[in-house]
Every structure is written in C-alpha cells, then in structure tokens.
Amino acid sequence: xxxxxxxxxxxxxxxxxxxxxxxxxxxxxxxxxxxxxxxxxxxxxxxxxxxxxxxxxxxxxxxxxxxxxxxxxxxxxxxxxxxxxxxxxxxxxxxxxxxxxxxxxxxxxxxxxxxxxxxxxxxxxxxxxxxxxxxxxxxxxxxxxxxxxxxxxxxxxxxxxxxxxxxxxxxxxxxxxxxxxxxxxxxxxxxxxxxxxxxxxxxxxxxxxxxxxxxxxxxxxxxxxxxxxxxxxxxxxxxxxxxxxxxxxxxxxxxxxxxxxxxxxxxxxxxxxxxxxxxxxxxxxxxxxxxxxxxxxxxxxxxxxxxxxxxxxxxxxxxxxxxxxxxxxxxxxxxxxxxxxxxxxxxxxxxxxxxxxxxxx
Amino acid sequence: xxxxxxxxxxxxxxxxxxxxxxxxxxxxxxxxxxxxxxxxxxxxxxxxxxxxxxxxxxxxxxxxxxxxxxxxxxxxxxxxxxxxxxxxxxxxxxxxxxxxxxxxxxxxxxxxxxxx
Numbered sequence: 316x317x318x319x320x321x322x323x324x325x326x327x328x329x330x331x332x333x334x335x336x337x338x339x340x341x342x343x344x345x346x347x348x349x350x351x352x353x354x355x356x357x358x359x360x361x362x363x364x365x366x367x368x369x370x371x372x373x374x375x376x377x378x379x380x381x382x383x384x385x386x387x388x389x390x391x392x393x394x395x396x397x398x399x400x401x402x403x404x405x406x407x408x409x410x411x412x413x414x415x416x417x418x419x420x421x422x423x424x425x426x427x428x429x430x431x432x433x434x435x436x437x438x439x440x441x442x443x444x445x446x447x448x449x450x451x452x453x454x455x456x457x458x459x460x461x462x463x464x465x466x467x468x469x470x471x472x473x474x475x476x477x478x479x480x481x482x483x484x485x486x487x488x489x490x491x492x493x494x495x496x497x498x499x500x501x502x503x504x505x506x507x508x509x510x511x512x513x514x515x516x517x518x519x520x521x522x523x524x525x526x527x528x529x530x531x532x533x534x535x536x537x538x539x540x541x542x543x544x545x546x547x548x549x550x551x552x553x554x555x556x557x558x559x560x561x562x563x564x565x566x567x568x569x570x571x572x573x574x575x576x577x578x579x580x581x582x583x584x585x586x587x588x589x590x591x592x593x594x595x596x597x598x599x600x601x602x603x604x605x606x607x608x609x610x611x612x613x614x615x616x617x618x619x620x621x622x623x624x625x626x627x628x629x630x631x632x633x634x635x636x637x638x639x640x641x642x643x644x645x646x647x648x649x650x651x652x653x654x655x656x657x658x659x660x661x662x663x664x665x666x667x668x669x670x671x672x673x674x675x676x
Numbered sequence: 677x678x679x680x681x682x683x684x685x686x687x688x689x690x691x692x693x694x695x696x697x698x699x700x701x702x703x704x705x706x707x708x709x710x711x712x713x714x715x716x717x718x719x720x721x722x723x724x725x726x727x728x729x730x731x732x733x734x735x736x737x738x739x740x741x742x743x744x745x746x747x748x749x750x751x752x753x754x755x756x757x758x759x760x761x762x763x764x765x766x767x768x769x770x771x772x773x774x775x776x777x778x779x780x781x782x783x784x785x786x787x788x789x790x791x792x
Contacts, residue, residue: 346684349684350684350685350687350688350691353688354688354692400696401699403705403706403707404697404704406713407713407715408713408714409715410715420689420690420693423689423692423693426689427688428682428685428686431681431685442678442681442682446752448752449752469715470715470727471715471717471726472717475726475730476730479731483733486738486741486745487737487741489741489745490748493751497755498755500752501759504759506752560716560718565715570696570700574696645791652740652789668766670758671759
C-alpha cells in the first residue's frame with residue numbers, strides 16, 4: 316500500500332535540511348502549496364461534477380447534453396466558468412450590502428473546509444484531526460449561515476422564503492446525518508477519519524459489511540439526509556425554479572452566483588466522499604481474506620478506490636435527483652422529524668447493541 | 677501543525693472568493709441604471725419592503741433543532757468510548773436518550789411537528 320506521507324515528509328526534509336530554510340519559511344511554503352493544491356482540486360472536481368451532471372441528466376432524459384464546445388462538449392463547463400468570471404458583479408440598491416458580500420464567503424468556507432477533510436489516499440488528507448468527523452460536520456454547517464444570509468440580504472421576497480426553507484431544511488437533516496456518523500463511530504471507536512479507514516482494513520472489513528444491518532440502514536439514511544443537506548434532488552426546495560425563480564441566489568451576478576453553484580456541487584461530492592470514507596472503506600481496497608487476491612487488489616492505488624466509490628455514490632445521488640419529483644416543505648419536515656430521525660436514533664441503539672455484544676464481523 | 681493547516685484552509689476559501697471579486701472588478705464591464713438596481717424577484721417591480729414576517733413554523737423547527745443538536749454533540753464523545761465501558765455506557769446513554777425521546781414524543785403529541 317503506497318503511503319502518501321512519504322512524499323510529504325520527503326518534501327519537508329528537502330525544505331528544512333537540503334535547502335536549509337528555517338521553520339517559518341518552510342511552513343509558509345508548505346501552507347501556500349497546500350492552499351494551491353486545494354484550490355486546484357476544488358476547481359477540477361467542480362468542473363468534472365458539473366459536466367457529469369449535465370451529461371447524466373441528458374442521458375436520463377434521452378438527450379445528448381452539451382455537444383458543441385470542444386469534443387463531446389468537454390470544454391462547455393470551463394467556458395461557462397470563464398464567462399461567469401468576467402461578468403460584472405453588481406448589487407441590488409436596497410440590499411444589505413455587507414451581509415450580501417459576506418454570504419458567498421461563508422458558503423465557500425463551509426464547503427472548502429469540509430473538502431479538506433477527505434482522505435484521498437493513505438496519508439493524503441489535508442486535515443486529519445482526532446476529532447475529525449465532529450469538526451467536519453461543524454465546519455460544513457457554516458454553509459447554512461451563508462445560504463440564510465444570501466437570501467435574507469437580497470431584499471427579495473422569494474429569496475427570503477427560499478432562505479427560510481433552506482435554513483430549516485439544512486438544520487433539520489443535519490441531525491440524522493450526525494446520528495448516522497455517530498453510529499459509525501460507535502463501531503470503529505475513533506473520530507479520526509484516517510483511523511476509521513484503517514479500522515476497515517481486514518477481510519470484508521468495510522463498515523457496510525462489518526456492521527451489516529445497522530450499517531446499511533445508516534448508509535441509506537445518510538445518503539437521503541445528505542441529499543437534503545446539499546439542497547439537491549427531490550429536496551431542492553430552496554431553489555425551486557418553478558416557484559422561487561432561483562431562490563437565495565436570484566440577486567447574485569457573475570461569480571457571486573457561480574460560487575453558490577460550485578458549492579452546491581462540491582457539497583454533493585463531500586457527502587458522497589464522507590459516505591464512501593465512513594461506510595465503504597475510503598481508500599482501503601476490498602480485502603476478501605485470500606492473501607494472493609488481497610495483494611493484487613493492494614496494487615490498485617488508494618486514490619482510485621476512493622474516487623471510484625465516491626463517483627459511484629455521486630452517480631446514485633444524480634439518479635435519485637433525476638427520478639423523483641420535488642417534495643413540499645411539510646413533506647420534507649415530516650420525512651425528517653417523523654421518519655428519518657427516529658429511525659436513525661433507533662439504528663444508533665441497534666448499532667450500539669451490535670458493537671457491545673460483538674455481533675459484527 | 678494541524679491548526680496552522682486549518683487556518684490555511686480557511687484563508688484559501690476566503691482568497692478564492694476575494695480573487696473572483698477582484699478579477700470581476702478589474703476586467704468586468706461596468707454600467708449602472710436605476711432599473712438594474714432593483715431586485716429581480718420574479719420579473720415585475722416589487723411592492724413594499726421585502727423584509728416581511730414569515731411563517732412561525734420555521735422558528736419552531738429551529739428551536740427543536742437546538743435541543744436535538746446539543747444531544748448529538750453529547751453523543752460524539754460517548755460513541756468513542758462505548759466499546760470500552762460496555763454496559764455502564766449503555767445504561768447511562770439509555771437514560772439520556774429516554775429523556776430526549778420523551779421530549780420528541782411530547783413535541784409530536786403537542787403538534788409541533790405538524791406544518792400548519
């Protein structure tokens with residue numbers, strides 16, 4: 316199994332020992348490099364996901380999707396991003412200008428912050444705290460404030476309704492999201508994301524196999540709640556275009572709008588990535604207990620395992636989005652408070668019993 | 677070291693947005709007229725202030741959320757140690773959950789979960 320931390324420690328020693336830079340300078344260079352890598356990964360993932368969504372939805376509806384710009388429409392999304400970048404950013408006269416400016420920052424802080432937690436390979440996670448999952452949910456919920464402020468400050472009645480819906484929906488579904496993650500923590504005994512992945516290394520050790528029934532329930536509830544948390548699929552009430560124009564980002568122009576759009580796709584990726592890490596073993600290859608097969612599977616880099624699982628889950632979420640019609644606000648709240656949350660609580664108790672009695676594999 | 681990285685990540689996010697604002701300011705077109713400054717809403721001019729009272733149901737769910745979110749915060753540290761402490765941890769959290777489920781049942785019975 317390739318350990319990415321070999322590269323990072325080598326680079327660190329290169330800066331400190333070979334080039335003889337001081338503590339401050341080498342840490343500064345490393346931090347700038349980390350920032351650039353995050354930005355590049357964030358942009359690439361966003362572009363890939365937007366393209367994927369357009370093509371997948373087109374094929375679900377028997378269309379071709381973007382075909383004109385570049386081969387098979389491949390340059391469509393970069394062209395769109397470029398177009399948005401050079402648009403004028405203007406304000407609504409009566410808007411609350413300060414909050415209006417701050418909102419995209421908050422949405423992006425929540426999204427980039429959570430993105431940095433994803434473990435791509437052994438040793439290749441930017442943030443790897445021992446309270447990882449807890450901090451991940453804490454940081455990603457900053458985005459709610461951004462969505463709410465964007466809708467509130469726009470001085471637009473539709474945006475206000477959208478902000479209210481977005482806030483109540485995102486905070487409600489956050490609970491079943493947390494409860495599902497907690498039931499995974501119960502089984503692995505650690506909140507550190509790398510520790511959770513390491514704990515899934517034995518034969519059929521992915522949590523979904525290890526924890527059987529409660530883990531499968533947790534994964535399904537997590538995906539439903541995550542879909543609602545990212546304002547997507549049948550839960551896209553805050554930006555219900557047939558009733559609220561574009562919801563909370565109606566009054567944003569240029570890249571101000573673009574960031575809400577990017578953050579939505581990145582949140583989708585983060586939900587799928589966390590689900591893949593916690594329940595499907597992250598970068599851990601599937602081990603089946605036969606030494607020869609395990610060795611062969613270990614040769615496939617962890618990066619590909621992680622991306623494969625994550626994009627599989629993204630594809631399932633897209634499938635859900637393009638299959639079901641939009642729910643009403645009362646149906647959404649009823650689903651969360653009367654079905655998903657009691658189910659997640661019950662599932663947590665079940666998982667605890669399974670973990671305490673050693674009924675898992 | 678991790679706190680430096682956390683701050684780096686936050687600064688990265690801020691730089692990402694700020695850079696786009698600066699670029700748009702530098703190379704974007706600029707023009708202004710009175711109609712452009714009006715909110716778009718649904719396409720026709722808006723009437724009155726937009727900061728109007730909204731349905732109280734949203735507030736009710738936010739209050740309920742506070743109660744249960746604090747619960748999940750308490751559950752995290754418990755989840756880490758539950759395997760070590762075994763029956764003791766199970767009993768103590770069982771009591772804690774019982775109180776909370778009672779709270780949820782009360783809210784349910786009182787009709788706080790209905791959208792009116």
